[in-house]
Amino acid sequence: MSQVIISVRNLVKKYGQFEAVKGISFDVQEGEIFGLLGPNGAGKSTTLEIIETLREKTSGEVTVNGFNLDTDPNEIKKIIGVQLQTSGFYPGLNLLELVDLFAGLYNRSVDPRELLKSVNLEDKAKNKYKELSGGQKQRFSIATTLINQPKIIFLDEPTTGLDPQARRNLWDLVKHIRAQGTTVIITTHYMDEAEVLCDRIAIIDSGKIIAMDTPDKMIDALVATGFERPKEVKKANLEDVFINLTGHALRGE
Numbered sequence: 001m002s003q004v005i006i007s008v009r010n011l012v013k014k015y016g017q018f019e020a021v022k023g024i025s026f027d028v029q030e031g032e033i034f035g036l037l038g039p040n041g042a043g044k045s046t047t048l049e050i051i052e053t054l055r056e057k058t059s060g061e062v063t064v065n066g067f068n069l070d071t072d073p074n075e076i077k078k079i080i081g082v083q084l085q086t087s088g089f090y091p092g093l094n095l096l097e098l099v100d101l102f103a104g105l106y107n108r109s110v111d112p113r114e115l116l117k118s119v120n121l122e123d124k125a126k127n128k129y130k131e132l133s134g135g136q137k138q139r140f141s142i143a144t145t146l147i148n149q150p151k152i153i154f155l156d157e158p159t160t161g162l163d164p165q166a167r168r169n170l171w172d173l174v175k176h177i178r179a180q181g182t183t184v185i186i187t188t189h190y191m192d193e194a195e196v197l198c199d200r201i202a203i204i205d206s207g208k209i210i211a212m213d214t215p216d217k218m219i220d221a222l223v224a225t226g227f228e229r230p231k232e233v234k235k236a237n238l239e240d241v242f243i244n245l246t247g248h249a250l251r252g253e
């Protein structure tokens with residue numbers, strides 16, 4: 001039986017007069033990849049940051065692993081992994097030193113080389129953050145969410161700006177992290193990403209959840225209404241060509 005690890009009830013966030021989040025409710029099950037899918041400005045980051053204890057809510061109830069956000073934010077902080085602002089990645093330090101630094105902040109002992117290996121960055125251990133490619137930067141950022149061995153990690157648009165290989169690579173990484181038992185909550189505005197990666201998604205638009213289910217069931221429900229997509233003439237698209245030519249595996253980047 002799966003268990004609810006995050007419960008959000010009637011969450012509202014106002015910025016002055018503007019209501020960015022308009023009373024949304026959802027549950028995240030332990031061990032799933034849950035996606036908040038929506039266009040720019042829908043309120044995804046705001047919702048995520050409230051659950052992460054980084055932003056004040058206006059009203060509503062949030063519980064994470066049984067801890068109430070209002071009364072036990074510090075207990076919540078202990079069990080979640082948050083992507084650190086890249087401004088915290090001191091320019092003079094290499095990746096090993098940065099991992100050591102963050103481990104110290106979290107009061108955890110981690111093997112920096114093992115951690116970098118888990119995100120395929122062992123070759124870049126002595127490089128500085130600014131020397132990484134976009135995909136490598138994202139993988140390093142995800143590695144930093146794992147330092148405190150969290151039960152839940154939060155990923156805010158982790159693949160924005162990445163090329164198709166780097167995106168697929170990151171999807172594999174996120175699936176791998178989930179396979180280790182970590183719950184993942186992710187925001188995205190890419191439909192293909194939500195479809196391949198998320199066990200369940202909430203589609204959020206103008207601060208409201210307008211649909212919530214597994215991607216499969218959402219598609220089946222649409223098809224059941226008689227909806228039919230224009231027939232694809234070709235059995236592959238340009239992205240398939242690109243991946244086929246350049247390979248799916250990590251490049252030297």
Ligand SMILES: Nc1ncnc2c1ncn2[C@@H]1O[C@H](COP(=O)(O)OP(=O)(O)OP(=O)(O)O)[C@@H](O)[C@H]1O
Pocket residue numbers: 015018020038039040041042043044045046047189
């Ligand atoms: N600090 C702030 N002050 C005022 N308005 C804000 C603030 N932060 C966000 N907003 C507004 O709240 C709405 C939701 O923003 P949010 O960043 O949560 O959206 P999002 O779904 O994450 O979008 P994106 O994909 O563009 O990041 C937007 O209209 C945004 O302009």
